[in-house]
Amino acid sequence: MSPLRISAGIAAFGLATLVLAGCAPAAAAPEPTTEPEATAEALAPATITVYTSEPQAKIDEVVAAFNTVQPNVTVEVFRAGTGDLTTRVATEQASGGIQADVFLAADAGTFENYAADGLLRELEPADIDAINPDVVDPEGFYVGTRIIPTVIAYNTGIITEAPTSWADLTDPEYADRIVMPNPDVSGAAAYNAAVWLDEKALGEKWMTALAANRPVIADSNGPVSQAVATGAQPVGIVVDYLVRELAAQGSPIAVAYPKEGVPYVSQPVGIFADSDEVEASQAFVDFLLSAEGQKLAVAQSYLPVRSDVGTPKGAPAMDEIAILSPDVQKIRATQDAAVETFRGLFQ
CATH class of the missing domain: 3.40.190.10 (Periplasmic binding protein-like II)
Structure with a gap:
């Protein structure tokens, strides 16, 4: 062919x-308008690895914002297209173990496959009731982070x-x-x-x-x-x-x-079952879904997965699409x- x-x-x-690991310059991160995450209990020092298809500038903003909430958690990022990421995961799985803790990439189908193969652990998101139910895996292995x-x-x-x-x-x-x-x-x-x-x-x-x-x-x-x-x-x-x-x-x-x-696609996030840093990984997931994390998503031009954070300038409401x-x-x-x-x- x-x-x-x-x-x-x-x-x-x-x-x-x-x-260069980027598609277009990312929008500036929003100034925090509330302080609820600042009261979250700081975790002990930990390092997590995130595999993601997010543009590099955007995931860098996410990590920086997360570290204002959890300054003791070091987030190491490997960024590539979803196809390259799934190839990397398959190679690591075959050679002894997946090296990532968190997977944040484009489509639910990939996460369905991983869940069926037992590669993901069940999530316990802190604010799941605020999330659009259309992006939540009914079995609890992954959840969308933006529309x-x-x-x-x-x-x-x-x-x-x-x-x-x-x-x-x-x-x-x-x-x-x-x-x-x-x-x-x-x-x-x-x-x-x-x-x-x-x-x-x-x-x-x-x-x-x-x-x-x-x-x-x-x-x-x-x-x-x-x-x-x-x-x-x-x-x-x-x-x-x-x-x-x-x-x-x-x-x-x-x-x-x-x-x-x-x-x-809803850019789902999930935690690999063999992660050694479950608490820190869960904190990262919680931040993505929090009001502050979703305000950052809106500032980055994404449609959010919760209804209490607005939408990007010039974007239609979901009920208009x-x-x-x-x-x-x-x-x-x-x-x-x-x-x-x-x-x-x-x-």
Whole structure:
């Protein structure tokens, strides 16, 4: 099978993005407005390792904010795309033991697999009742930390009439003008492929028609958003927070939420079963879900998983977005096949 069609310029940008471990400059962390976390009992000195797909600048902000609450906990971070992270976990598991304590990455399907294999311990989040129940694993092994929809982005200097649906992207007028992430690299893109194929209004017929427009396949969401912002490709399929960040920086880029509905990932977090630092790891999870942690997520342009912290500037409320929420178990079971279908069509 021939390789996916990847623009050399975008591929190079994607490599640089991975090396620099960031997609776009992160928003500044918010000034604390409350002090409840400051009263949390300080833990004894401990070191935890976090594997994450978060952009480096953003996870650095998270760690810094966490350390204002738990100054004795050292957080070591390994950052990579979800696909690379799962490969690393599998390699470590086969060679004697997973080296991470906490996993914070893109899609619930990965966590479902880990839970089924006994790799995760049950969580005991401190403020779980405040969390959107749609992002909470009913069995308690993981919980979402932010809402990240995949949307249509477009360059406002090139596109005068924004596409309003996924179906619009199959119109011949968008031939050779679309860019989207590679599901072999991006966990969110792999999840999206399965969701699209599961959706009756879309399915393989839509995906085949989209492929006929010959989209450029970039490594991940970061290079996709940059390609749209620069006009290299005027339309992109990408996570929404990157569009907000670039627009805030002055780029000619805007977002459209397709009327058929948008797939989303919730950047779940979980603790590996063989972690030696359970208390410190649980404290890190608790911080991510706390009001202060979620205010930081909002400042970083994410939609939050709790309703008492506001939303990013320019972002719609969740009840204004049509959301595709398929059965997670079904998506988990079909995701590998969906990625294979994607490879076969977008070659």
